[in-house]
Amino acid sequence: MPRKVDSAARRDMILGAAVRVFARQGFAATRVDDIAKEAGVAKGSVYLYFDSREALLTAAFEAYEAGSRTLIQQARTGTGDALERIASLVRSVVGMVSAEPELTRILVDLWAEGRRGDASPVDIAAVYRDHRAVIAELLAAAEAQGTLRAGVGEGHAAVVVGAIEGCLLQWIVDPALPITDLATPIVEVCVEGLRRRERV
Amino acid sequence: MPRKVDSAARRDMILGAAVRVFARQGFAATRVDDIAKEAGVAKGSVYLYFDSREALLTAAFEAYEAGSRTLIQQARTGTGDALERIASLVRSVVGMVSAEPELTRILVDLWAEGRRGDASPVDIAAVYRDHRAVIAELLAAAEAQGTLRAGVGEGHAAVVVGAIEGCLLQWIVDPALPITDLATPIVEVCVEGLRRRERV
Amino acid sequence: MPRKVDSAARRDMILGAAVRVFARQGFAATRVDDIAKEAGVAKGSVYLYFDSREALLTAAFEAYEAGSRTLIQQARTGTGDALERIASLVRSVVGMVSAEPELTRILVDLWAEGRRGDASPVDIAAVYRDHRAVIAELLAAAEAQGTLRAGVGEGHAAVVVGAIEGCLLQWIVDPALPITDLATPIVEVCVEGLRRRERV
Amino acid sequence: MPRKVDSAARRDMILGAAVRVFARQGFAATRVDDIAKEAGVAKGSVYLYFDSREALLTAAFEAYEAGSRTLIQQARTGTGDALERIASLVRSVVGMVSAEPELTRILVDLWAEGRRGDASPVDIAAVYRDHRAVIAELLAAAEAQGTLRAGVGEGHAAVVVGAIEGCLLQWIVDPALPITDLATPIVEVCVEGLRRRERV
DNA sequence: TATGAATGAGGATTCATTCAT
DNA sequence: AATGAATGAATCCTCATTCAT
Numbered sequence: 001m002p003r004k005v006d007s008a009a010r011r012d013m014i015l016g017a018a019v020r021v022f023a024r025q026g027f028a029a030t031r032v033d034d035i036a037k038e039a040g041v042a043k044g045s046v047y048l049y050f051d052s053r054e055a056l057l058t059a060a061f062e063a064y065e066a067g068s069r070t071l072i073q074q075a076r077t078g079t080g081d082a083l084e085r086i087a088s089l090v091r092s093v094v095g096m097v098s099a100e101p102e103l104t105r106i107l108v109d110l111w112a113e114g115r116r117g118d119a120s121p122v123d124i125a126a127v128y129r130d131h132r133a134v135i136a137e138l139l140a141a142a143e144a145q146g147t148l149r150a151g152v153g154e155g156h157a158a159v160v161v162g163a164i165e166g167c168l169l170q171w172i173v174d175p176a177l178p179i180t181d182l183a184t185p186i187v188e189v190c191v192e193g194l195r196r197r198e199r200v
Numbered sequence: 201m202p203r204k205v206d207s208a209a210r211r212d213m214i215l216g217a218a219v220r221v222f223a224r225q226g227f228a229a230t231r232v233d234d235i236a237k238e239a240g241v242a243k244g245s246v247y248l249y250f251d252s253r254e255a256l257l258t259a260a261f262e263a264y265e266a267g268s269r270t271l272i273q274q275a276r277t278g279t280g281d282a283l284e285r286i287a288s289l290v291r292s293v294v295g296m297v298s299a300e301p302e303l304t305r306i307l308v309d310l311w312a313e314g315r316r317g318d319a320s321p322v323d324i325a326a327v328y329r330d331h332r333a334v335i336a337e338l339l340a341a342a343e344a345q346g347t348l349r350a351g352v353g354e355g356h357a358a359v360v361v362g363a364i365e366g367c368l369l370q371w372i373v374d375p376a377l378p379i380t381d382l383a384t385p386i387v388e389v390c391v392e393g394l395r396r397r398e399r400v
Numbered sequence: 401m402p403r404k405v406d407s408a409a410r411r412d413m414i415l416g417a418a419v420r421v422f423a424r425q426g427f428a429a430t431r432v433d434d435i436a437k438e439a440g441v442a443k444g445s446v447y448l449y450f451d452s453r454e455a456l457l458t459a460a461f462e463a464y465e466a467g468s469r470t471l472i473q474q475a476r477t478g479t480g481d482a483l484e485r486i487a488s489l490v491r492s493v494v495g496m497v498s499a500e501p502e503l504t505r506i507l508v509d510l511w512a513e514g515r516r517g518d519a520s521p522v523d524i525a526a527v528y529r530d531h532r533a534v535i536a537e538l539l540a541a542a543e544a545q546g547t548l549r550a551g552v553g554e555g556h557a558a559v560v561v562g563a564i565e566g567c568l569l570q571w572i573v574d575p576a577l578p579i580t581d582l583a584t585p586i587v588e589v590c591v592e593g594l595r596r597r598e599r600v
Numbered sequence: 601m602p603r604k605v606d607s608a609a610r611r612d613m614i615l616g617a618a619v620r621v622f623a624r625q626g627f628a629a630t631r632v633d634d635i636a637k638e639a640g641v642a643k644g645s646v647y648l649y650f651d652s653r654e655a656l657l658t659a660a661f662e663a664y665e666a667g668s669r670t671l672i673q674q675a676r677t678g679t680g681d682a683l684e685r686i687a688s689l690v691r692s693v694v695g696m697v698s699a700e701p702e703l704t705r706i707l708v709d710l711w712a713e714g715r716r717g718d719a720s721p722v723d724i725a726a727v728y729r730d731h732r733a734v735i736a737e738l739l740a741a742a743e744a745q746g747t748l749r750a751g752v753g754e755g756h757a758a759v760v761v762g763a764i765e766g767c768l769l770q771w772i773v774d775p776a777l778p779i780t781d782l783a784t785p786i787v788e789v790c791v792e793g794l795r796r797r798e799r800v
Numbered sequence: 801t802a803t804g805a806a807t808g809a810g811g812a813t814t815c816a817t818t819c820a821t
Numbered sequence: 822a823a824t825g826a827a828t829g830a831a832t833c834c835t836c837a838t839t840c841a842t
Contacts, residue, residue, distance in 0.1 A: 005826065026312055028228050032812065042828045044814080053812070108311045112226055114373050115308055125374035132370075149392075155385035158370060158377065159363055162386070166366025167358060170332075173314050174325035177358065185355035186362070192349075193393025207801095232837060242803045244839080253837065407822095426712055428628050432816060442824045444818080453816065508715055511708045512626055514773050525774035532770075549792075555785035558767055558777065562786070563759055566766025570732075570758060573714050574725035577758065585755035586762070592749075593793025605805065632833065642807045647834065 011049040014039045015063070018056040023102035027057055027109035061110050061122045064103050067096060068127050075134050082142035083195060086135060086160065087187045093164050094183040097171065108172050128165070132157040139194070149196040160190045211249040214239045215263070218256040223302035227257055227309035261310050261322045264303050267296060268327055275334050282342035283395055286335060286360065287387045293364050294383040297371065307365075308372050328365070332357045339394070349396040360390045411449040414439045415463070418456040423502035427457055427509035461510050461522045464503050467496060468527050475534050482542035483595055486535060486560065487587045493564050494583040497571065507565075508572050528565070532557040539594065549596040560590045611649040614639045615663070618656040623702035627657055627709035661710050661722045664703050667696060668727050675734050682742035683795060686735060686760065687787040693764050694783040697771065707765075708772050728765070732757045739794065749796040760790045 017039035021030050032053050036043040050056050075089040097104045114124030135157035142148040163186050171179035217239035221230050232253050236243040250256050275289040297304045314324030335357035342348040363386050371379035417439035421430050432453050436443040450456050475489040497504045514524030535557035542548040563586050571579035617639035621630050632653050636643040650656050675689040697704045714724030735757035742748040763786050771779035 007826095010826090026315060028312065029316075031810090043812090044829060045827055047813070048826070105315075108308070108315055111308045111369065111373055112228065112312050115226060115305075116229075125370075128370050128373060151388075153385075155382050156389060158367060158382055159385045159389045162366025162368075162370060162382075163359055163363040163389075164366065165369055166362025166364065169311065169365055169369060170325075170328050170358060170362060173311055173328060182355050182358055182362075185353075185359045188351075189356060189359045189363070189393035190389060191393075193389035193391075197397060231835090236804095243837095244803055244805095245801080247838070248801070410822095426715060428712065429716075431814090436825095443816090444824055444826095445822080447817070448822070505715075508708070508711045511769060511773055512628065512712050515626060515705075515708055516629075525770075528770050528773065551788075553785075555782050556789060558770060558782055559763055559785045559789045562766025562768075562770060562782075563763040563789070564766065565769055566762025566764065567758060568762075569711065569765055569769060570728050570762060573711055573728065582755050582758055582762075585753075585759045588751075589756060589759045589763070589790060589793035591793075593789035593791075597797060607805095610805090631831090643833090644808060644835080645806055648805070653833070 007049075014041065014046055014049050015056065015059050019060050019063075019102045019106060022057065022060065022109060023105035027106070027113070057106075057109060057113060058121045060103065060106055061113075061124070064106070064110065065127055067100070067103070068131070071096075072130055072134050075138065081147065082138045082145055083147050083191050086138050086142075087191050089134070089138075090160070090164055090186050090190065091183045094167070094179065094186065097168065097179050104168060105172055107168060128161055131161045135160045142194070147196055148194060152194055156194060160194075163190055207249075214241065214246055214249050215256065215259050219260050219263075219302045219306060222257065222260065222309060223305040227306070227313070257306075257309060257313060258321045260303065260306055261313075261324070264306070264310065265327055267300070267303070268331070271296075272330055272334050275338065281347065282338045282345055283347050283391050286338050286342075287391050289334070289338075290360070290364055290387050290390065291383045294367070294379065294386065297368065297379050304368060305372055307368060328361055331361045335360045342394070347396055348394060352394055356394060360394075363390055407449075414441065414446055414449050415456065415459050419460050419463075419502045419506060422457065422460065422509060423505035427506070427513070457506075457509060457513060458521045460503065460506055461513075461524065464506070464510065465527055467500070467503070468531070471496075472530055472534050475538065481547065482538045482545055483547050483591050486538050486542075487591050489534070489538075490560070490564055490587050490590065491583045494567070494579065494586065497568065497579050504568060505572055507568060528561055531561045535560045542594070547596055548594060552594055556594060560594075563590055607649075614641065614646055614649050615656065615659050619660050619663075619702045619706060622657065622660065622709060623705035627706070627713070657706075657709060657713060658721045660703065660706055661713075661724070664706070664710065665727055667700070667703070668731070671696075672730055672734050675738065681747065682738045682745055683747050683791050686738050686742075687791050689734070689738075690760070690764055690787050690790065691783045694767070694779065694786065697768065697779050704768060705772055707768060728761055731761045735760045742794070747796055748794060752794055756794060760794075763790055 014035070018030075018035045021034050021038050025034070030053075032046055033043050035053075035056065036046050039046070046056075050059065071089060071092045074092065075085055078085045078088065110122055110124050113120050114122040116122075117125075132154070136154060139148060139152055139157060143152070167179060167182045167186060171177045171182075214235070218230075218235045221234050221238050225234070230253075232246055233243050235253075235256065236246050239246070246256075250259065271289060271292045274292065275285055278285045278288065310322055310324050313320050314322040317325075332354070336354060339348060339352055339357060343352070367379060367382045367386060371377045414435070418430075418435045421434050421438050425434070430453075432446055433443050435453075435456065436446050439446070446456075450459065471489060471492045474492065475485055478485045478488065510522055510524050513520050514522040517525075532554070536554060539548060539552055539557060543552070567579060567582045567586060571577045571582075614635070618630075618635045621634050621638050625634070630653075632646055633643050635653075635656065636646050639646070646656075650659065671689060671692045674692065675685055678685045678688065710722055710724050713720050714722040732754070736754060739748060739752055739757060743752065767779060767782045767786060771777045771782075
């Protein structure tokens with residue numbers, strides 16, 4: 001009779017440990033042994049669930065990407081004032097920091113890994129392309145709703161995404177920065193910076 | 201004296217080679233041998249000018265930091281409309297991408313390295329602290345000039361810095377993104393998002 | 401009793417699988433997992449019947465040795481013209497290739513393993529000592545029968561064994577070689593090379 | 601000024617050490633560290649001259665092959681009685697055991713490695729194909745000279761090669777076997793087994 | 801100063817073997 | 822008896838750094 005294990009749960013457990021260690025030390029400085037220790041298993045066991053150290057980062061990316069996709073989906077399926085929906089998306093993304101601080105801290109490793117381009121399975125560029133796409137869609141909707149000021153286009157979507165990610169970046173590099181307090185300023189700058197100026 | 205000049209030039213030459221290779225392959229994937237080859241010197245010669253592979257990244261950081269400090273200085277010493285000076289700063293930082301693309305592409309490695317906190321000589325957090333500080337100063341000036349809308353504070357400075365760095369990030373990760381075209385949108389979103397709404 | 405039979409059959413089944421995989425990939429490149437898969441059992445089950453991976457090779461050797469002993473026995477118990485009995489032995493050994501190709505292909509692993517000398521339970525040297533011994537006995541008989549030419553001794557027995565094994569070797573290394581066609585040439589060279597030259 | 605080293609000599613020195621260790625322990629049981637120790641260098645230095653542990657075996661094969669080619673060349677360029685030239689070749693090959701005992705003892709590893717077929721750079725099969733080819737040529741010459749008995753063909757060439765290699769094999773597996781004493785018996789059996797029977 | 805051969809610590813990965821179920 | 826998850830020792834190879842010339 002084989003030992004009973006929930007293979008998926010085990011995998012998740014190890015991945016969770018890996019993410020914690022990556023968040024703490026950075027991917028480059030993380031040894032497979034560190035991960036095994038954090039997970040409370042032997043080094044070899046890590047390889048029962050992941051092909052390589054690299055694969056753990058990729059899996060972390062996939063987890064991040066999945067969360068990201070959910071947020072994007074929500075933004076897409078929402079209704080109502082388009083600029084308000086952008087504001088919600090901003091708050092959701094920033095909210096992820098509290099929900100998943102480790103996964104967020106890994107972002108910098110994903111950027112570094114994803115920069116290699118097609119050579120890497122970490123296609124972080126695609127994630128941001130998607131982000132820009134939703135924002136652009138919402139901006140188009142805002143335009144239709146007449147709430148947008150003139151001359152807003154693709155570039156502005158990149159700026160909104162940039163504002164969010166750039167704030168995450170500052171927090172990653174300096175955890176003392178009160179990232180959760182930034183959601184409102186981001187919304188204010190971005191949404192108000194795009195909203196049509198009311199005539200009196 | 202001529203010796204010293206030569207020596208400094210040689211150091212710069214090697215550092216330049218290192219930066220190019222870092223930009224191409226990323227710090228983690230860069231071997232000291234790659235740098236030596238790019239510089240056209242022997243591996244051992246690299247160590248005549250730098251203590252370690254790590255030191256090359258630190259030196260690159262210092263170069264980046266110096267450039268950054270110059271921009272900050274310019275923003276501080278400037279005069280005139282405060283919001284316009286913010287706009288200039290934004291354009292300057294984005295302009296650095298064209299001027300020094302390699303140094304910019306290295307940013308991601310600096311973020312990764314700098315994240316280690318006090319353990320690392322790459323204090324990238326300080327750079328962004330400084331950036332936020334100037335922006336905050338300029339915002340205060342704008343407030344005094346009456347061009348700022350109400351309720352703007354520290355957080356908004358972080359957003360402006362975030363918008364810039366977040367756009368750089370997107371470009372690093374996806375060089376197809378037309379980063380230079382983003383200067384204007386960034387300015388529009390940030391400056392207009394902060395400017396006081398004119399009454400007619 | 402039925403248990404015992406089952407057990408022995410199971411052992412043989414696993415050994416057979418091991419031999420097939422060894423023949424295919426070579427001992428060094430064979431994982432216990434490969435053997436388990438070939439046998440259709442779990443990896444752990446292999447260890448219920450064999451102490452170690454090494455033990456499987458040893459068991460294969462024992463099977464080979466048993467077959468070899470049978471042939472030797474037949475050669476010893478035979479009667480009639482001594483040179484003819486040598487010819488028969490040659491044909492029998494070469495015939496084993498068709499009968500047990502996998503076991504034959506493993507020979508090279510047995511040679512490698514057996515070379516370690518006393519440290520190894522694979523005493524392939526003893527097998528060849530035995531082969532040489534029978535051949536020598538038969539040569540002595542031939543001498544008594546007056547069919548042998550003068551000056552034939554121990555060394556010639558080694559040559560006969562060598563001719564056989566050397567042909568197997570060439571086939572192992574190059575399966576395109578039509579090994580079964582070689583039985584007759586081996587017999588011709590060896591037997592005629594030893595037979596007394598008839599006076600007319 | 602670079603350290604002066606004769607790179608080729610260094611390579612040969614390390615290869616020599618590797619061959620000695622392979623001969624002693626077998627390829628499978630040889631660690632790169634063992635080779636380094638035998639050569640009196642650090643482990644890493646081995647990799648300055650060889651790509652991998654495997655490459656050392658390949659290089660050993662190439663050395664063996666080169667020697668083999670020389671012998672073949674000599675056999676081809678010789679003149680005189682064809683059967684006598686076969687006898688010389690036999691003696692030369694057997695003589696290699698005294699000249700290069702370690703290289704000879706490695707043969708079994710080359711056989712094991714070479715058995716993998718096209719996947720391996722150790723094309724030992726080609727070596728034996730060449731050996732058979734020369735022997736076949738010499739047999740054809742003998743036939744033309746009228747010294748050969750009827751019905752001799754390709755297969756007989758394989759037998760001659762087999763007799764030689766099979767004797768080496770017995771020595772490898774059992775160094776107590778007086779291999780040098782076997783040259784004469786091999787010649788007697790093979791040459792006399794192929795020579796035309798004189799009528800009185 | 802410059803070189804590049806030499807070093808050896810370090811770390812990812814493999815896989816024979818064990819053992820809880 | 823059978824399983825296959827878990828283990829961790831073993832080993833290949835890399836590469837930052839040193840140093841003799």
